[in-house]
Amino acid sequence: xxIVVCVSHVPDxxxxxxxxDNGKTIDPKDVTYVVNPYDEFAIEEALKTRDAVGGEVxxxxxxxxxxxxxxxxxxxxxxxxGILLKSDSYRDSLSVAKALAAExxxxxxxxxFFGKQSVDYDAGIVGQLTAELLGFNSVSVVVDFKLxxxxxxxxxxxxxxxxVIETSIPCVITAQKGLNEPRYASLKGIMAAKKKTIEDxxxxxAENYTEILTxxxxxxxxxxxxxxxxxxxxxxxxxxxxxxxxxx
Amino acid sequence: MNFKSDQSEIQDYLNDAANFKGxxxxxxxxxxxxxxxxxxxxxxxxxxxxxVCGARTGLTGGxxxxxxxxxxxxxxxxxxxxxxxxKFAVVQPGVxxxxxxxxxxxxxxxxPPDPTEQNCFIGGTIATNASGAKTFKYGPxxxxxxxxxxxxxxxEMLNLKRGEVNAKNYILSLKTESxxxxxxxxxxxxxxxxxxxxxxxxxxxxxxxxLFIGMEGTLGIITEIKLALIKKPAKIISMVIFFKTESEALxxxxxxxxxxxxxxGATDKINARGIEFFDKNSFKFVKGSPGLIPKNTxxxxxxxxxxxxxxxxxxxxxxxxxxxxxxxxxxxxxxxxSEKERKEFEYFRxxxxxxxxxxxxxxxxxxxxxxxxxxxxxxxxxYNYCKQTAENSxxxxxxxxxxxxxxxxxxxxxxxxQEYEPAKQLYKQMCIKAVxxxxxxxxxxxxxxxxxxYLVDMFGEEIVKEMAAIKKTLDPKLILNIGNIFDPGIFN
Ligand SMILES: Cc1cc2nc3c(=O)[nH]c(=O)nc-3n(C[C@H](O)[C@H](O)[C@H](O)COP(=O)(O)OP(=O)(O)OC[C@H]3O[C@@H](n4cnc5c(N)ncnc54)[C@H](O)[C@@H]3O)c2cc1C
Ligand SMILES: Cc1cc2nc3c(=O)[nH]c(=O)nc-3n(C[C@H](O)[C@H](O)[C@H](O)COP(=O)(O)OP(=O)(O)OC[C@H]3O[C@@H](n4cnc5c(N)ncnc54)[C@H](O)[C@@H]3O)c2cc1C
Numbered sequence: 003x004x005i006v007v008c009v010s011h012v013p014d015x016x017x018x019x020x021x022x023d024n025g026k027t028i029d030p031k032d033v034t035y036v037v038n039p040y041d042e043f044a045i046e047e048a049l050k051t052r053d054a055v056g057g058e059v060x061x062x063x064x065x066x067x068x069x070x071x072x073x074x075x076x077x078x079x080x081x082x083x084g085i086l087l088k089s090d091s092y093r094d095s096l097s098v099a100k101a102l103a104a105e106x107x108x109x110x111x112x113x114x115f116f117g118k119q120s121v122d123y124d125a126g127i128v129g130q131l132t133a134e135l136l137g138f139n140s141v142s143v144v145v146d147f148k149l150x151x152x153x154x155x156x157x158x159x160x161x162x163x164x165x166v167i168e169t170s171i172p173c174v175i176t177a178q179k180g181l182n183e184p185r186y187a188s189l190k191g192i193m194a195a196k197k198k199t200i201e202d203x204x205x206x207x208a209e210n211y212t213e214i215l216t217x218x219x220x221x222x223x224x225x226x227x228x229x230x231x232x233x234x235x236x237x238x239x240x241x242x243x244x245x246x247x248x249x250x
Numbered sequence: 251m252n253f254k255s256d257q258s259e260i261q262d263y264l265n266d267a268a269n270f271k272g273x274x275x276x277x278x279x280x281x282x283x284x285x286x287x288x289x290x291x292x293x294x295x296x297x298x299x300x301x302v303c304g305a306r307t308g309l310t311g312g313x314x315x316x317x318x319x320x321x322x323x324x325x326x327x328x329x330x331x332x333x334x335x336x337k338f339a340v341v342q343p344g345v346x347x348x349x350x351x352x353x354x355x356x357x358x359x360x361x362p363p364d365p366t367e368q369n370c371f372i373g374g375t376i377a378t379n380a381s382g383a384k385t386f387k388y389g390p391x392x393x394x395x396x397x398x399x400x401x402x403x404x405x406e407m408l409n410l411k412r413g414e415v416n417a418k419n420y421i422l423s424l425k426t427e428s429x430x431x432x433x434x435x436x437x438x439x440x441x442x443x444x445x446x447x448x449x450x451x452x453x454x455x456x457x458x459x460x461l462f463i464g465m466e467g468t469l470g471i472i473t474e475i476k477l478a479l480i481k482k483p484a485k486i487i488s489m490v491i492f493f494k495t496e497s498e499a500l501x502x503x504x505x506x507x508x509x510x511x512x513x514x515g516a517t518d519k520i521n522a523r524g525i526e527f528f529d530k531n532s533f534k535f536v537k538g539s540p541g542l543i544p545k546n547t548x549x550x551x552x553x554x555x556x557x558x559x560x561x562x563x564x565x566x567x568x569x570x571x572x573x574x575x576x577x578x579x580x581x582x583x584x585x586x587x588s589e590k591e592r593k594e595f596e597y598f599r600x601x602x603x604x605x606x607x608x609x610x611x612x613x614x615x616x617x618x619x620x621x622x623x624x625x626x627x628x629x630x631x632x633y634n635y636c637k638q639t640a641e642n643s644x645x646x647x648x649x650x651x652x653x654x655x656x657x658x659x660x661x662x663x664x665x666x667x668q669e670y671e672p673a674k675q676l677y678k679q680m681c682i683k684a685v686x687x688x689x690x691x692x693x694x695x696x697x698x699x700x701x702x703x704y705l706v707d708m709f710g711e712e713i714v715k716e717m718a719a720i721k722k723t724l725d726p727k728l729i730l731n732i733g734n735i736f737d738p739g740i741f742n
Contacts, residue, residue: 188580196563
């Protein structure tokens with residue numbers, strides 16, 4: 003079976019992000035990018051599924067040449083080939099989904115893994131949109147996945163418990179933490195990945211329905227105040243809590 | 251000046267990472283050198299004992315008071331200067347190592363000494379001559395200390411710059427800021443040719459600054475530090491390699507060590523910067539991906555190598571070949587080329603001691619863990635001795651450590667308090683064995699209050715008395731860090 007994994011290439015959550023001069027994007031300078039953490043679960047599940055039922059795993063990422071680093075990582079973990087859908091202008095989630103859907107259709111894939119959410123823009127929607135565009139079944143935020151023949155049994159975390167869903171391929175699964183423990187690339191895997199191909203394709207054009215007006219950082223926390231070290235500071239504290247912070 | 255004396259507020263200061271407990275009357279939080287001088291002078295006239303503390307991640311009770319006052323360096327936490335051109339940093343003692351590293355990384359600079367615990371203060375690392383994985387390539391903290399400002403136990407200020415004052419014929423002559431000259435006679439000892447942090451560092455023509463690195467606060471309070479830096483390595487390859495047996499792992503360590511020593515500066519040949527070891531028992535404590543450890547693993551090592559973008563592929567090929575010729579399953583190894591994953595391996599390594607210490611604290615035991623190192627050619631003999639000794643005892647244990655430096659931490663995992671005394675006996679045997687093989691009883695944690703008798707096992711009573719005499723010269727009223735390195739009885 004042909005299995006596709008969609009991978010987004012995102013700023014490492016440990017890097018300090020600055021807003022760009024246009025006030026609409028981040029400043030990419032000095033930012034290190036990594037595979038979107040949820041997509042690591044998607045890659046691992048795709049590899050496990052391939053190893054169990056046979057077939058191949060194709061990694062797709064939409065973005066610029068820089069995304070190849072994340073594709074390469076998936077190849078080092080064991081994916082068979084990669085596709086970069088080239089696009090260097092801003093796209094909203096639906097526009098991303100349309101380009102991904104076009105390529106997935108072209109690949110004739112039956113099973114597609116996504117992360118539940120991309121930690122850059124956090125829309126949490128590309129997987130479901132893609133499923134809809136393709137007319138595939140879809141289960142989101144999956145923490146357990148089984149494929150027997152054409153039948154899929156997937157568990158999702160819901161408030162206060164778990165929901166078990168049965169469906170069948172063709173299907174889109176979006177991965178949640180807990181689905182599996184993503185493997186580290188092996189030394190051999192890293193070298194093998196260098197020999198695997200990453201195909202460059204133009205991403206299918208699609209209109210944006212949303213536009214980013216401005217981007218800003220959360221307001222900086224105001225510094226704390228030390229009023230004193232012992233009981234003598236209490237009256238002042240009470241006064242400020244009442245008049246300034248207005249919490250009592 | 252800021253101090254705390256409410257017992258509920260000072261509990262944190264009465265304990266360290268080894269769960270060694272103490273007591274005190276007051277904790278001072280000085281914010282300047284003047285504050286410290288005042289505290290020290292007044293303690294001298296009132297004969298109050300002072301214990302200096304850093305982040306209290308120490309593993310020997312060194313920062314834990316037995317009486318008197320605690321002087322915490324936590325508010326002396328400024329990075330005073332970082333020079334990218336001349337590659338140095340000037341810091342106060344209370345700066346976290348992790349914070350310094352973060353700042354340096356932004357400036358493309360690097361400070362190699364890396365005790366596994368990064369939430370320690372720079373001051374603490376100087377006072378214990380801390381070391382870590384990268385000591386294999388770069389040596390311990392000592393190698394990076396260029397200047398120190400120290401307040402001596404009588405309140406006098408001493409500034410030392412590497413290369414300025416050397417001992418002659420085992421005699422050191424120190425001049426304080428107010429031009430007082432202090433003569434110190436040094437015992438004629440032979441230090442082991444291993445990593446070593448037990449007692450004072452002494453050689454015939456030693457640099458004065460070296461006496462104060464690793465002195466565990468017994469000779470003064472460090473108030474300012476100038477550290478040498480290097481350029482941040484361009485690329486790092488980080489690998490975790492799994493073995494069926496410990497002896498296969500030790501065999502491979504030897505091969506990697508020999509190759510690395512052959513080309514010390516190379517980034518285009520096999521040249522590890524650190525080699526770290528985990529026995530099978532350590533996997534019970536490991537956090538971060540324990541489920542990914544291959545089945546039937548008997549031991550693992552974590553290796554890092556610095557390289558360049560240009561050489562990376564060729565180096566990886568060399569490692570694969572080396573591993574294959576040594577019958578290692580290359581497919582089961584883990585590799586990290588990104589900083590994010592490298593940090594995950596670091597966390598994996600750090601989780602072992604941190605979970606072991608956590609287990610000890612949770613059960614209210616005391617740590618019984620070796621910090622011994624032996625010459626490289628004795629490692630296997632020593633490893634097998636320790637393992638066999640522990641096996642025979644029936645007490646649970648784990649072995650991990652800085653194997654590149656032939657330095658292992660065997661920690662007993664006590665099941666009950668009854669096992670403490672027998673474990674301590676075995677621990678002593680392991681110290682004595684390390685010394686017999688030409689090694690040391692403490693390679694990095696220091697002696698503190700928990701390991702004093704082993705210092706005597708190593709150097710003998712006479713030498714330890716001569717070391718104590720150095721302290722007595724600088725601290726005639728015996729007020730500073732009493733109980734560290736020397737049993738207080740030695741001064742009677
Ligand atoms: C301000 C802004 C600027 C952008 N600039 C560009 C740009 O210059 N060039 C460009 O190509 N895109 C750009 N994008 C889109 C970006 O690359 C991602 O596609 C988008 O961030 C996905 O975020 P999301 O919150 O919609 O995804 P979510 O819906 O949270 O993602 C869910 C899952 O969808 C999959 N997925 C999401 N995005 C991609 C992707 N790009 N490729 C493959 N799989 C994916 C992953 O599996 C992910 O886990 C921009 C987006 C925004 C909002
Ligand atoms: C999980 C774990 C792993 C560890 N791994 C390593 C390792 O790999 N290598 C290693 O070397 N250590 C290791 N340690 C021990 C510890 O982290 C180091 O010894 C560290 O250098 C101590 O720093 P600190 O600031 O916590 O010092 P503290 O514990 O507060 O003090 C240590 C000693 O230094 C003295 N001191 C502190 N500051 C000053 C000062 N300004 N002037 C004079 N004396 C001072 C104290 O009196 C005390 O004797 C580990 C600890 C833990 C918990």
